[in-house]
Amino acid sequence: MTAAQTPLADLNACSKADFVAALGNIFEYSPWIAEKAAGARPFAGVVQLFEAMKAAVERAPPELRLALIRAHPDLADKTQRAAGLTAESGAEQNSVGLDRLSDAEYRAFERVNNAYRAKFGFPYIVCVRRHTKESILRDFERRLPNGVTTEVANSIGEICRIAALRLDQLVASGDRLPVHGRLSTHVLDTHSGKPAAGIPVELIELSAFGENRVVTRTLTNHDGRTDQPLIGGRPVPIGDYELRFKVAAYFASKNVPMSDPPFLDSIPLRFSVSEPEGHLHVPLLVTPWSYATYRGS
Template sequence: MKARLSLDSLNAMDLSAFVATLGETFEHAPWVAEAAWNGRPFESADALHAAMMEVVRRAPQATQIAFLCGHPELAGREAQTGSMTNDSKHEQASAGLGEMTGEELARMAHLNGLYRLRHGIPFIIAALHHTKAQIFDEIQRRIDRDTTDEFDEAMTQISHISSLRVRALLSAN
């Protein structure tokens, strides 16, 4: 578990320390923290998170798509090889995705493939808010949705995930 810090100490950090501290809050995207650094001082964890989300939302669409594609598939290759961030490992494990049967892994791989083929991005969900059964239901439900709607939903889910990560990092402010 990461050490919690105060908002004051975060606001006082130089760019490299700020990026080192917050760089993985948005999965494999330290550029988000780097761009948000100029918005210091942040008045609250919510203000920090909002600034970081604004960086993502203002990025060109190609950058946003690459950003979304940098997220791991649920119980996918990254989980099998251990290349996910510690936050993602914890979040997926909390939903029971670390303890799947061979049949469940095959089903998830199939659904992940269908989703990516349809929408061009990995299925993204705030796993901490769901059980394994709910995640299976959600991916199945969302496969046939409109891709524009799914892009928006992926960004909403990223907002939920990153908000939880920011709050976990900071002391109550």
């Protein structure tokens, strides 16, 4: 449990008013969902709590479900940012870089936001913690040809994904919601048949419109792995990435005969993520003269 989390036992025992105050913005500006769920207490775990909140949404009349959709902000909207997003929405949009778009990115988001709202009469909603900026724009384009009924259902589904992540951050429980993924790597020195320790590793999120973003920099440990996952404890955002490994200094330290300059120094591996809650393992098998990879899990 983190300092910001509330124990589930406390939520089970508190008054209805305190329960609603604690969970009222799990679903954006919609405390009625927490009010409905409060009557189902006590909850055995956070999964059961989430299912009760989700059931309240599913059983709501169409006009209330539409109001829930319309309570959400447009993505990357400067006017709404100036007026003040909720703390939750602001943190979620900032996590994917929607607060620091290039001019080209901002124009792209403005175009698709306007096209979507003009067609459907409500904002485009996606769980941004599961995406990169590029994959959000691709999702916009994929969903725009849909009909209203399909997009109402898609929007409610995305709202529930957002709520699950918010609840996971807020509530401490013995069980966990299945909202986290993991991206990992390891380096195997196939010249010596041993794990490669001390290899600098850089993970980069690739962008077609703006600048590429360094997600993390780390070193491999004695087992050729990293002490922590490259991404963990959250969804692994859908998108395109590059892993960059600096190997020349490692082989030089092993007194392996090498060319000058080294044939291989900085090795890039490009790959894509499509399953945010899955485990994707992207290893490097390397000698001073060759390398390979594969999709692990």
